[in-house]
Amino acid sequence: MAKGHLKQILLITDGCSNHGEDPIAMAALAQEQGITINVIGVIEENVIDQKAIQEIEGIAMSGGGVHQIVYAHQLSQTVQMVTRKAMTQTLQGVVNKELQQILGKHTSMEELPPEKRGEVMEVVDELGETVSLEILVLVDTSASMKPKLPTVKEALLDLSISLNSRIGENQYSVSVFPGKKDEVEQVLDWTPKLESLSSIFPKLSTGGITPTGPAIRDAIQHFKKMRSLRNLLRSEEEYYDESGM
16 A cells, blocks of 8 residues: 555446456456455346356455445445445555564464454554545446446445545546447546546447456556656655745
């Protein structure tokens, strides 16, 4: 978690990838670069696709995140729950590493006495409210997702309302796959305002292929772009401070 920034990919999909790189391998690559991948599988009532569920679980496991299988009508509360749960899980991992540096390699939060563990969890909760959060949302727009897109939009708007109550800064970006011309299309560049989605979602087209691996690869590049922009802004601030301008 470099410089107090928590980076998450939130993948919302209903099926198996069928085009491009292996999404589980791409998820592992994201995790190596400090990006957590959380997956919400949106399924039809009374339809269980075991292959799709295994892929959803595999992506989340490789990406160091959490996953949840839901029916479309449960999506809104699930998006908020998964995001919060993943934040806490990631921050617990960061705090555990800090503890190991202070108390020794074999000490983890679970091994602390109950009162100390409570104090550590208070720190985790406080970090969850103050840390800068970057969420890149990947929305599957393959043909079978078309009837679910209005629900996805509402769920994401509810998420932004929920997260805006935090003290920490929020930045969102949204990409869909497949896009109109490419495997992946960014429909919302980094912004603190997720409300812009209202005008975008009705215009989205849906297609047949599900290029989940390429979508994750593309998301990793967007985080790199965000980091480059941050470094540029930081350099400019230092220049103005030093030059007295």
